[in-house]
Amino acid sequence: MFSDEEIKEMLVEAASQKVSAQLNIGEFCWFRNEEYDENDMSGDSYPFFVGKVKDLDEENELVTLETNTDRSPCNEYKYLEGPFQISKTMTMEYSEDAEEGIRDMIDLNELNHSTLLFNMKKRYVRDDINTFVGPTLLIINPFKKIPNVMSEETIERYMSIITAENMLQRKKELDPHIFSVAATAFRQLKENKQKQAIVISGESGAGKTESAKIAMKFLTALSSLSGEGKEEKKVEEGEATIEKKILDCNPVLEAFGNAKTVRNNNSSRFGKYVKLVFNLRRGDILGAETLNYLLEKSRVCKQSSEERNYHIFYHLIKGADLEMLKQLRLTVDDERPDYTMFNYLREGTDFPDDTVLDDKALYDELIQVFKDLNFTDEEQYGVWRTVAACLKIGEIEFSEENFDESGVPCDITNKNILEDVAFLLGMEDPHDLEVEIVNKEPMTGVTIRAPLKLQDCYDARDSLAKDLFNKLFCWLVQRMNLTILPKFMLKGGNPSQASTTKTIGLLDIFGFERFKHNFFEQLLINYTNEKLHKLYISAVFDAEKVELSNEGLGHCLKNLKYPDNTGVEVIKLLDEKQRIGQANTKNGICTVTDDFSKSQPRPNFDAIMDFVMQNHGDNPKIQIDFKKDKNRDKFTIVHSAKEVKYDIKTFIVKNVDSISPSLEKIVAAKGDDQISMIYSNFVPGIKVDEDEEDSSPRGKKSNLKTIWSKFSVQMKNLMLELAEPLLDLGEGNAKKKKAVCEPCELHFLRCIKPNELKVSDFFVDSMTLMQMTYMGVLESIEVKQKNFPYRRKFQDFFHRYEDLCNSTASKRYDTLVKEGANFKKLCEEILETCFRGLANGLFAFGHKKLFLKNELVLLMEKCRTKAQEKKAYAVDVIQRSFRIKMNNSKHHDKMIKVHRIQLFWRKREEMIRAAKIKKFIDKLKDIFRRTRIQVNREKFELESRKKIIKWMRLNVFKQKLLRFSLNGKIVADLFEESWLQIREEAELKTAVTVQRIFKGFLEKRKHDKAVKLGLKAKYDCASTKALRIIQKNFRGVLVRNRLRTLHHAAAFIQGHMRMRWLSTLFQKMRFEIRKIQRCTRKFLIRKKKMKERLMEFFPQEIASLENVRNVENYAMFGEPEEDEDKNNFFKNHTPYNLKKVNLFSQIVDVQLLCDTSDVYETPWSLHWLQLSQEMLTNDTPIQRISLGSTHTLAVNSKSKLYSWGWNEFGQLGTSPDEEMKREIRQGVSAAKQLSVHVDSRNPASAFGRVKQIVSGEDHNLIRDESGNVFAFGDNSKGQLGMGHYKEIHTPTRIQALPENSVKEISTCGNQNLACTTSGKVYIWPCVKEGHKISIPQCIGLESPKTKICSVSCGYNFGVLLSTQGLVYSFGKNNSDGQLGHGDRDPRGFPEIIDSLKQAGEKVEVVDCGFRHVIARTSLGKIYTWGWGLNGQLGHGEKFSELSPRHLNMDTKKRKNKCIQIAAGYEHSVVLMENRKIYWFGRNGTLLEPTYSPAKFDLTMKIPSIFPSSDQLGGATNPNIEFIVTKINCSWNKTLSLTDIIVADIRSLENITPHQIQSALKTLSNAWCSDEIEPPYIESISKYFSVNSMKKPTIPPKTKPKPKNAMKLSPRGKRRIY
């Protein structure tokens, strides 16, 4: 066919060419979509399309295609409309088998990406998610439950693989399944006595963990279903079996190591390798061991916006009972906390509902699992304490107010949290922890420690939380191992038993990752994947070797080529270590990063970049783009899956374990036993391999501090375990070598995620194809393609190239098949004919298949084309010669034919003529004969006819005669007979008729009279009826006429009457109108007069009000210079001799709403000053003032009440008739109106310590320490809640309110509200079903579960606050939108303020002004709504707000949160965390409306207490003597007051300013409600005087011992209000 030279030349040429698809006209083929976008995950971009080959241009390698319009299976891959031409290299063979979706894709006759993808898709749509490619199982995540996947029947069915005689055969019979792989591994373990490993890989959310669980379920079910070894593993009653315990580890690992990410709702944030240990002889499971890798620690402190922290935090908060949460100090106000309250959980998002992941149910499951895994109560409590401690650590806050680099560290502002953390970790002194968190690592030999900057403090805090959680996770793994490890693997076990066991490992490890920004973590993950990829390719390579050997081609093995080396090169680039004496080895990037991390001082990341450029700059696997990356902080690595750009800035930082050793040490050393064990990863009973101690993740004495050094060792060990076939051992020790020698058979599960949306029944081609490429599914096939890519059965090979076989030229292929020809021989003949031995080595004959190299395939195709061309030429020659021959003989043939035709025609014409003559003669003869016969016949016929007619007539006559005579006789008989009959009947009838007539006649004669009467009656009846009708009609006419007359008359009368009535009405109206006009005129004149009079009177009134205001303000605040004595008064009289902080109330603003000179004859301020000064002198300062409309009530620190003002209703607590008992005290004037009064009946006997006082218009309410409410004063409207309307002059308990449980009261005008500790709200007086009720009534809320914790009353409206931070409002006045519902409609019942709820705000405090409301949220944000005319909403506008509006106080800064709020009559006050007071609206100081928050300058108002720096001689940092701790407002019709509680700290000695600052801050933060006394906080109580701080009623318990900690109640912090 070809000459030898030609063949050699073609072979050389073919060796450099790519084989293009083998296509045939009329068949289908795949072709690449030129517009395919591999990053389009929407499912709209297809990588391949199907076309039908219309024409082939082999010379130019072009194919003409038309799209498939008729073929349904591939319809979705339709492409262009008409035929089009593309390059042949863009095409791929089409496999019809793939249309079926076959189980093992290695059986596809065309193996390329398009057929694999098509086959997988076909299977996926019918829920066949598992498909084999040779031994590798591809699993597509269905994102839905597929029925019976793990049922017992299925397990049993796949168990038959273990027992079947022909395992491969049985495997082929069953559908691909994870069980199939697991069963194969188990069978090989028993048969080959080799350890096995199932490597599961895939990207995040592809289903690795689920697949591992399915495999584990099968392997653990083996012994339980087979029943082998059951007797020897008897378990105690109630104890779980070892199989269950192994499976039980999964929920624990998932709770602590899994989290919701954008890619997977249950993403494993660590790698794991679980080894199941089997008894070799019996095959039953003995136990298991779990190894864990690289937990993502950073998630503990920070998550992306759509992600969650580790599941366990949510499980604990949502699932644990309240008691447990209290023990763990996680409750807020004894309530279950919301997860958003914790800094570490706030940033991410939870699931919108519990259906995706039910935290409560998972918590319950976890508790059960802990029990099954034999965790003791102490261990469980230790675990929960560590989890809670992590959360609490995140709450610690710092302040740099006192920070000094030379030695004063930052302060922890919430020490109580630090105490909680210390308690949870079992540390006795929180200070130990504090020192370590706020200071740097101690330098050797130096005692003073350098303090950390603010941000570093936060970093240290976070590093502690991360380290704690990581260590907890590692400890949990080890602790579970203790339960599930077989006895011989435990400490003290008999290691020799190991020889009778073998393991099956399940590796579920992170998949390849490429994000927008990739850091050190991604580098480690992708390094692992390179290793696994290499492992996979190596394993496939080994499988190839086995196939060649089975085909009897062992001799070809030495020529096998290893496919892509990218993986190996990248691994070297990352982890290679320079060896001494080997010049060609260079340190890898990770190795260098690690070296730099360990060196001191640590170099910058630039150093890594310099190193990479110097040593690996020419490595094609790394790319550094200088132009783009000016900062030289990024490089790209060409991974075997994809290129990934890494950000190296943080490489060194991330490689170093950020926790400082001293902090780590302190927790391990000072925590209690359980925490120490967890923290140092110590589990008694677990064997620590001394040789591996340094490298093992559980190594106790490990001093490896960098992530890489731990991780690389872990990876090395893992690869040793998996016995990576091509593992480069280097200079490893002998023991490791031995491990390598132990063979391990590998099985691969490759998980594929079909779409990014995590939904079922949605297959995105591009996404699946990308993963198949990542996973190297085709690369594994490439192993074959690099060697003998073309492998066909002999028969198939012959069928394609039969034209090249000479010996069978005369026989058709089908005949040869029928004859059973020896196709191997025929193939040999073809190859020999074509190449004459020149291509030996390019093909090999196996037992069943022919193996060909690429070059040879190309050559064969050329030979085939040439043979076909040759054949076509021969056919053409034959046809041509035939045609010439035909042309030559054509003329001769024609002549002969013409002669023949002529002869024929001539003969034919003669014959026709003779025939015609003969026919004519015959015809003449015939006519003559016929004429003669005719004449004779006519003659004869005439005669005959005459005779016949004659005879017939005769005959007819005879017959007629005969018939007539016969008929006549019959008729006569009949007639006779009928006649007789008729006559008989007629006679009978006549007789009857005669009889009837006769009888009638007789009857008629008998009743003749009656008949006549009847007839007459009939006639009468008819005439009467007619008469009646006539009468009726006549009467009708008469009545109608009369009615018509009546109607006319009535209409006439009505008209007349109406006219009369209207005229009267008109006259009356005219009269009334005149009256009204008269009155109006009078009123207008009077009004005008009054106005005139008022105009005269007002200036006087205003002047007098101004006068009173001046008097009040002068009395209260005076002029600093003039009133020197008063200025020094506080200093002299504040009780500093107690050496404690004292709290006293100081009024900072008095606003007069009307002229008070009638009510308080002496200015109000003077009363107040006298009282307050006297109280200060007695060390019992006034703590709270409450204003009624004409009276004032005050209470001092000893709970004594003072009142002054009017007493007409007994509102001063004494009978109006009684002579007023005046307080006999020095300095108090006995002026008439000064009625400062102490209840003579000793209020203490009536009620306990006063907790709250509120005054309505003319009544007061008092709440005491035990939660009872007392009332006195006016009761005309039932405002005292007693059930009667008599006024009461002494405080009397309101019986209708629950005893000892009122939590808060509020009143305004005559309206009162109270809420109880059980969350109920009472209101009085009120109207119920139209009746006024003065007894407190419980208000029903929409949900009975809603609990109210705070109430506040405005004028004719009320606001309630629930424990969940939701705000409800109601009231009959909503004119300014003070109810906050966005409208002005009143509400009879409390309704939730939706806008606040929807904004997700948790409100902590609300306070009502006259007609406006102010609220503070848990995050320190302020909302205001209602009346805004005077700027009391602070938004800079004077409009009222119908809905709550956020007041921007710049609270984003940590230090500037709002901590307290108060609403005055028409102003609001807020206290910020930095202790600055802001106010807005209008009051005695803000005389003009102030629409935006204005800073309140205390130095101006009360310089005696808060002197300005000028007064202190210009000192820039004056010693602080007084600090504001609380703000209050009280108002009624006459006055509005603003007061502050001031802490006097002058007397404190030996205490640093920042300590007292933080104590006061804690106090202010906690002192939010409307209480008189400050909250008792143990940690700060030592700084406060006994008067100010009430002692705890319940002494704190001693610290519980951790051993019984679960049973003991927690110690420490207790707030008593």
Ligand SMILES: Nc1ncnc2c1ncn2[C@@H]1O[C@H](COP(=O)(O)OP(=O)(O)OP(=O)(O)O)[C@@H](O)[C@H]1O
């Ligand atoms: N065989 C399956 N049948 C039904 N649903 C599955 C199956 N495999 C996976 N899923 C679904 O996909 C989700 C993700 O699976 P899985 O957690 O196993 O992914 P993963 O590969 O381990 O991901 P990661 O690497 O993030 O841990 C599962 O929560 C489950 O809803």
Ligand SMILES: [Mg+2]
């Ligand atoms: Mg997982």
